[in-house]
Amino acid sequence: MTLHLVLGGTRSGKSARAEQLAARSGFPVAYVATGSAFDEEMSERIAAHRERRPDSWRTVETTDIDAALRDLPGDTCVLIDDLDSWITDQMGQGWLWTDAILARLDENQRAAWKRILAAAEAWRDIAKSRPGPVIVAAGQPGGGLIPTAAASRRWLDLHGEVVQVLSESADECELVVAGRALPLPAMERTEAPERFPEHRLREHGDTQVPEGAVDLAVNVLEGPPQWLADRLSEAAKDLAAYPDQRTARAAAAARHGRQPSECLLLNGAAEGFWLLAQELRPKHAVCVHPTFTEGEAALRAAGVPVTRIFRESGQWTFDPADVPDEADFVLLTRPDNPTGALDPVATVERLCRPGRTVVVDEAFADFLPDGTGMAARVDLPGLVAVRSLTKLWGIAGLRVGYLLADAATVARLDAARQPWPVSSLALEAIQTCASAEDERAERVRGVARDREALLEALADIPGLRTWPAAANFVLIRTDEADLRERLLADGLALRRGDTFPGLDRHHLRIAVRDGSTTDRLRTALTRHLKGAT
Template identity: 30%
Template sequence: MVRIRTDLATFAPYVPGKQPEDGNWIKLNTNEASECPPGALAALNALGPEGLFRYPDPTAMPLRRDLAGLYGLTPDRVVVGNGSDEILSLLLRAVCDPGAEVLAPDPAYSLYPVLAAAQGASYRAIACLDDFALDLESLCAARPAITFITSPNNPAGTSYPAGQIARICASGHNLVVVDEAYAEFAESNALGLLREFPNLAIARTFSKAYGLAGARVGYLLGPAELCQTLLAIKDAYNISAAAQAAAQAALRDRDWAEAMWESVRSRRSRLIAGLSSIPGLEPHPSQANFVLVDCGPHSAPWLLEQLAAQKILVRHLGHVRGAENALRITVGKDSEIERLLGELSAICHAC
């Protein structure tokens, strides 16, 4: 019998959103984009056979150069990963000795405690204040190996000002990682702090803002010495040639990307307004490509089931603090939002 680490005996894995097997669903549960860059599709079509039978660039250097140019950095301050999830895992491997503390607000991305447990680290969550505000005093007083701040917050959609991130960095933390998976949809970000704080890194992804969730490409912007360590411990050839080509093409498709981001913001406003008009529902302000809506007198699990019966998928995160009776809804296409609002209105009015 294979011996498994004893600390993994009660390991609770990350539970992803449902992925339906047929295409007849309205899928608003995993915060994917509803389209992808035309340039990325063209790049995949032009890849050629060598993109399959040759190994890809092992460090994705051409893509790292493009990202460095976009953000005014040098390539040695950029690491590309198999989705930003791999970046988060590499960071824990790089800075966490067994038993080291991983810190995050609560709520936050639910993968953090999973990755901490897999690394043999301890995980501590500091409860957010009202309206999902950061408890800055408690966060700044802690001394963890690594601190994750999801901004915009997942699942709340709350974006945290750069001044708050700066305060945490200045308080003496070893490493502060701002997880900006949804930052392109927000009004602010922490990019301007990278030159000021040597203990700050920013994780981003092509999944949401560039419509490449299926390609699995994420990246880190951070101190050169940290990035070189991540490159040393990452898996070999971790980003396929197809994914690298698609990501580079997506960066070149800047006009398309910016138009898509603006469209998401506009549709997000319509979604919030529509949810607010339904009796009992209270959507939270959002700076992401999703909206968290408190279901009030209605049961969120029951609404989830009623929508699923109409082949509409949304997400209930009942284990997440502050979202026990809430649904997280991706900002979909106009037609999808209209259908969702119509079904929700009918269900709630029938109660």
Template identity: 40%
Template sequence: MTSLPRVVIAAPASGHGKTTVATGLMAALRRSGHEVSGHKVGPDYIDPGYHALATGRPGRNLDAHLVGEDLLVPLLLHGARDADVAVVEGVMGLFDGQIGGRGFASTAHVAALTRTPVVLVVDASHASRSIGALVAGMHAFDPEVPVAGVIVNKVGSDRHAREVVDAIDLPVLGVISRDDGIVAPSRHLGLVPMDERDDAAAALDRLSERIAATVDLDHLLAIARTAPDLDAEPWTPDVTPVAGRPRIAVAGGRAFTFRYAETEELLCAAGAEVVTFDPLEDRDLPHGIDGLYLGGGFPEVHAAAIAANTPMRSAVREAVLDGIPTVAECAGLLYLCRSLDGAPMAGVLEADARMTGRLTLAYRHATAPADSVLGSAGTAATGHEFHRTHVTPEHGPIAAWTSDDRSLGFASSSLHASYLHLHWAGTPHVAQAFVQAAAHATARPAGHHATRPERRELDPAAAPADPLRHHGDVEAADGRLDFAVNVSTEPRPEWLSEALARGVTGSDRYPDARPAARAIAHHFARPLEEVLPSAGAAEVFGLVARLRAWQRPTIVHPQFTEPDVALRLAGHEPTHVVLAAEEFALAPDAVPEDADLLVIGNPTNPTGRLHRVRELEALRRPGRLLVVDEAFMDAVPGEPESLAARSLPDVLVVRSLTKLWAMPGIRAGFALGPAEVIADLRALQTPWSVSAPAIEAMVACHRPEATAEATARASRLARWRAVLVDGLAELGVPTVPSQAPFVLAQVGYGIHAKLASAGYAVRRADTFPGLDDRWVRIAVRPPELTRKLLTALRIELS
């Protein structure tokens, strides 16, 4: 049990003076010799800044939406360590929460969960005796929320004050008259942040004196001491320190004032060295950084000053494009755009921002559709949006989040940028993932980002910052003919488009993946409990990585790198078994006997090699889970070497509908395996991670008409692949025998970059373990396109 005197400062509605009174009380208590901790109900960043100035300690937030109910008391106790009183400022009206939420996360809800007495601040400027009725109603509304006293604010005269006080049946702790000198100025998103007010300290002095003269602080403390002991331990960061102590730069200053105190505490606990910089005043980023965090604030107010600091904008642009792991929230997103209301910004994102007359204010339950520096695909979080700006386009080719089937923000292998503010105490895994990404970032000479020539993020000839996170869609840009992305260019069948449309129509309710599971189970003649629909194959790899405390996770390479990324994000260091070049034949003896997790592709990306069932079965061992990635098996006519229809006690098969059916943005996949493994994976899966359109697609793609269409598509791919292979042979280019919708070709050093310059995107292969720049992966396309590529390749080889 922990003893903590505490009080909530609430009001009947916004505008009654909660922030003014609460901040004044914190300052007055501190100046009377008390160690005070300040807290704010809800997601607001601005009020905690005033609390910090008043108390000399970080301001803290208590938000059940962002961190969950169970963390509120531990976070309160964490913020109040070594304090002798905690003052909690409420939000909106005492009983007001999100519309439709029946008061969830309201001030009353937080007061009840933390068992904290309430002192009500009431604006009496437009009433007198009616204030007594208002207070009586607030006091009687919910017995679980004890209103223990009242502070009357904004009275016009002594006579007015007596009339109000006589009507109130609860103890009145103080009466404050109108004094505009102690009211913080406001603008489009609320109060002006404390960091932007040069007069903040002087205003706080006046406020503290006023509160001390008009409010009975001893009575307030007596109420605070009636709060019962709390049966909880203070919150501590739930992260594991990484090696290497990566250096993470955090934006601050007048334009970037929004971030929760726990964010930096989590970064430090995860092993990072945190350094701050000011995008307005500093001319360069801190020396030798490994990560970059751009939080919230008001860049729209300071757009001209940001634009004028050209050296800093250039430094940030170069650092991000160099692949330094970067997280940007709201203001950070705007800073990375090309422009903000016409003023040039860092120019990392192909997007522009502008002020609007519309306020976006909402909590979002979001899921990451792809791997990023904040975690693997399927990572879930609840965040808060609060802005009057709009970014066009709203999201990039890879979105940072999906929420209610809407794509939000921009993501890449090293960047995560969106409007969504997260309270990382509620999602400590994202802090862990970010620091891990910074620790694993390619080693750089100290400060090299400041002198390295600028380059485009999508330049396919430039070495990727993190090879394991590189994908072909990065190369297929700037109008190049796309032979890099492993997605069919054939139009989707009408029945599939109709199914996707049904999914969008049905997205007004939470998705139910059971129909997809039944369709898949029927198609492969497997028990329902052996099927797990997923948000693409990538989600399955993330779940598998967290399934057990793997002792020797092993991946057979060259292979799709998503399993590597997932395992590393989960804290594992996978062993690589690299197959010999030329035909990349499977060598079972090369696999460590103690490998308890073994991942292999079939057919393998990027080699296209189709391993025999008997070769795969030879890899099974007691205590080992064999994961076979069959993401391209549906492109193999007849699927002769598939394990999908076989129930084996130690084999998990991963499939994807992305490639053959041309819907990478839908993220539809599934896993087939032992019932107990599937059950454990399902327990780790984010609720509703599979969208309604993906569910409809899975059902449609396992009907008889889909089977016939898949067979026809696989046959066409085989014919088209033969055109590509024969053409490469005529040019003297060695290839690996492929059964996949791509071919691995040994074109020679530098040819990948030359083809890119000529307008042809092929997938660089030096990002796959075991391959180098001599190799490229070429996607199978219709013959008329393939012949164009072969002509360009002939020129580059001559």
């Protein structure tokens, strides 16, 4: 979820600040204590820290941070206090301590040094992949004279390098002085997109909603509607037969004026990205960001080289000319997630050419007034449209989607799959929803009304920027990097922006909900951004 680094000198208040952040996180808290009492004074310090912790907090005393992060429940806020003791322990394991005044590192010690940095990077990445936040409290030594003893110099140097390893990927970094937290400037990921950690491509909104919070992170409508639930319930009475795709496949294809041979039913739209990556194995893929990241994750998992190009933040547009001519695979989302932008049809047309596969993720195309998108276009070479039924109809748990492409591509992808890849209930949903145009249109009109109400509610809040959207979510930006955490304390869970390449912690995505939820959100945002009214 988030990695928060809190730095400070001795008695600066850094530990108290870290504990305050943990208490405000809205998650159960696990306190990982890495220090040990090697004298009476240190025992008193540890006892004072222990007395401050609420009884509900779990304490884990260990220097094996890697194991603690792996073993603790994912929906836990982990507070690691303190980094200094972990470095001290690691130096002991690497035989880096010495009584000599002058002592250069030998070959084994240099190797140990590198192992310690690699270990810090490893547990840092585990921390970043956890659903719950991780807070690390660390000292800020080295402000005085350089010590004369080799051991002290080694500890200071190693401490500085480990802190840089953590800060490199930290979502938030603070320096605590005299009990006051000073936020340090964030690293601008849009200037160095290649630094975006690959493991974060697999983080989605469903991991960002703590128990009991109002879900504004997952952009799936409430569902299924009763008439669809009734059809699925009826279909569930006869599950003895193996799934037969023919009727559902024909219905999905016909919805877009296509032949069944041009339609591949999917176990959720995301399966399409993985099938395309594993089977086509492009030589040079391009992903247009910010966008739904599962497509790039699938490409990288298949060993495909990926180039990222970025939409301009003002209008969230991009120029097809920015895509390298040698790219044989291009992935974009239309309407785009998370920006809500709707690329002109002409933009997609300019990308298509013989010898190139252009994948248009149309997971939210059903929210367009006519619901068609690009899926009906048979005249564009290499075009693949990936569709999802889960968002509009509220059936994400059923995993329902399909893709449309030329018959040869569909046959190639189909041949790479296991038998019966889509369940009978999913087939029933595809067949039913494909013919439910009136119901789809009514649902879309309701979303449009609620979306406009949301945008209107946000319009006059100072310091908050919004963009028009063509789907069931709205992207916002503020100057406050910790707004999501503050809203979590109010029981409102918004989608993090910094898990999308090209965005940062100042961006949040809001799922469109009903009027009462919008009113509650507006009240909270006004309080945090404007002050109590």
